[in-house]
Amino acid sequence: MRYPEFLKDNGTIGFIAPAFGCAIEPYRSRFENALNIFKNKGYQIYLGPNCYENSGIGISNKPSLCGEELNAAMTDDVSDVIITCGGGELMVEVDPYIDFKKMKLCKPKWYMGYSDNTNFTFLSNIIADTASIYGPCAPSFGRQPWHSSIDDAFKLLRGEKLSVRGYEKWELYEESEDDEEEIDPLAPYYLTEPADYKYYNANAGENRVEMKGRLIGGCVDILTLLTGTKYDKVEEFLEKYKEDGFIWFLECCDLDMLSIRRAFWQMREAGWFKYVKGFLIGRPRIYGEDVMGVDQYNAVTDIIGGFNVPIIMDLDIGHLPPSIPIISGSIGKVMADENDFRLDYILE
Numbered sequence: 001m002r003y004p005e006f007l008k009d010n011g012t013i014g015f016i017a018p019a020f021g022c023a024i025e026p027y028r029s030r031f032e033n034a035l036n037i038f039k040n041k042g043y044q045i046y047l048g049p050n051c052y053e054n055s056g057i058g059i060s061n062k063p064s065l066c067g068e069e070l071n072a073a074m075t076d077d078v079s080d081v082i083i084t085c086g087g088g089e090l091m092v093e094v095d096p097y098i099d100f101k102k103m104k105l106c107k108p109k110w111y112m113g114y115s116d117n118t119n120f121t122f123l124s125n126i127i128a129d130t131a132s133i134y135g136p137c138a139p140s141f142g143r144q145p146w147h148s149s150i151d152d153a154f155k156l157l158r159g160e161k162l163s164v165r166g167y168e169k170w171e172l173y174e175e176s177e178d179d180e181e182e183i184d185p186l187a188p189y190y191l192t193e194p195a196d197y198k199y200y201n202a203n204a205g206e207n208r209v210e211m212k213g214r215l216i217g218g219c220v221d222i223l224t225l226l227t228g229t230k231y232d233k234v235e236e237f238l239e240k241y242k243e244d245g246f247i248w249f250l251e252c253c254d255l256d257m258l259s260i261r262r263a264f265w266q267m268r269e270a271g272w273f274k275y276v277k278g279f280l281i282g283r284p285r286i287y288g289e290d291v292m293g294v295d296q297y298n299a300v301t302d303i304i305g306g307f308n309v310p311i312i313m314d315l316d317i318g319h320l321p322p323s324i325p326i327i328s329g330s331i332g333k334v335m336a337d338e339n340d341f342r343l344d345y346i347l348e
Helices: 027-040 063-075 091-097 100-105 115-126 138-142 148-158 220-226 234-240 257-269 298-307
Strands: 012-016 044-047 081-084 110-113 132-134 163-165 198-200 208-219 246-251 276-282 311-315 326-328 331-337 340-346
Touching: 012 027, 012 063, 027 044, 027 138, 063 091, 063 100, 081 138, 091 115, 091 220, 100 115, 110 115, 110 148, 115 132, 115 208, 115 220, 115 234, 115 326, 132 148, 138 148, 208 220, 208 276, 208 326, 220 246, 220 257, 257 298, 276 298, 298 311
Parallel strands: 012 044, 012 081, 081 110, 110 132, 208 246, 246 276, 276 311
Antiparallel strands: 132 326, 163 340, 198 311, 208 331, 331 340
């Protein structure tokens, strides 16, 4: 696994938009405030051509132009690290334009983003053998004050911190683009719900788990789109690192409970969970639903429980903030006890 160099003092942070850009509110205001924050910290800024674009369908621009921006950003020497402008809906259409062969030959560079960015954070691991960071997109750095999850992500990007812990509370409410009650776009997260992790197949039925394995995963909505396509190099990846075993981190965005259950079945039947050592499951964005007797728990545990490895659910991963930043492709060491969760990253 290739690990990029961490961001140094006075380095250059590049921003690109292979999924959504920051053309609309509240993301534009947050993004511009984030830029000011980074500048005040002494960093140089590079903006890709699509950062403020809103001419694409489900993404910032035409797929070919998004791919062009991504390829340039990941292979040039202009920026030291890349943070994406946002998630999106159709970044999968950019995949055919990504030059993974060239990236694998170039000096690796950190890429941070989540959600639709799974199209790159995941494929970078399994195709280019390069670690990535499944973490916040650029506008999140514009909220004030920074939540500890945002501070964790920045320290991870700098290499100052290679261990993260779960957070005490989380935000059940998720704003929409049309939310008329949004007054201050720079306001911090509104955290009201206490952490309450759920354990399955834990030690002797206790809410306690210790496990170690190579971290891989992302947004399930995207992963199932890649399953069985020419981008599905999971089998080769699993065989290459089988001695490490794997910890899958997974979270869902738009999928309802039945869709979640079908998605986990699809990944299981595709053989993706071979050599699995455990699962880290984030809270789904559609939280607390029950459809035809299927809820967010049995949608998962009925399908993957047969692997008889630990499953920890309702973790701080995904679309309901805060979310721990994850070095995808690294070795992860999990130590969890009740609502105390710790994840250490080993870069080997």
